[in-house]
Amino acid sequence: MEGTTGRQRIPKKVFKKNLTIAYPKRQKDQKEIVDIFVNIEKNISPKTRKLTLFKNLKKSLMQNLLTGKIRIPDHIINQIISNE
DSSP, X not given: OOTTSOOOOOOHHHHHSOOOOOOOSSHHHHHHHHHHHHHHHHHXXXXXXXXXXXXXXXXXXXXXXXXXXXXXXXXXXXXXXXXX
């Protein structure tokens, strides 16, 4: 991936070959496809931000657990073990 757009770069050599791309001829069909991709893009951004937030939270919690700043109560540990 390149930059922060989240879009993958397509190498030039792909386009040097005889490449046929099928697409709908009707404007209405093209718009429907574009709308689908726009909705996908709208959903990706918030989920990416949320994932980054959770990764940072995990890193912080792990550091605090490893240094002993935070302790997990025994009943929670037992609950986790019993669910496995």
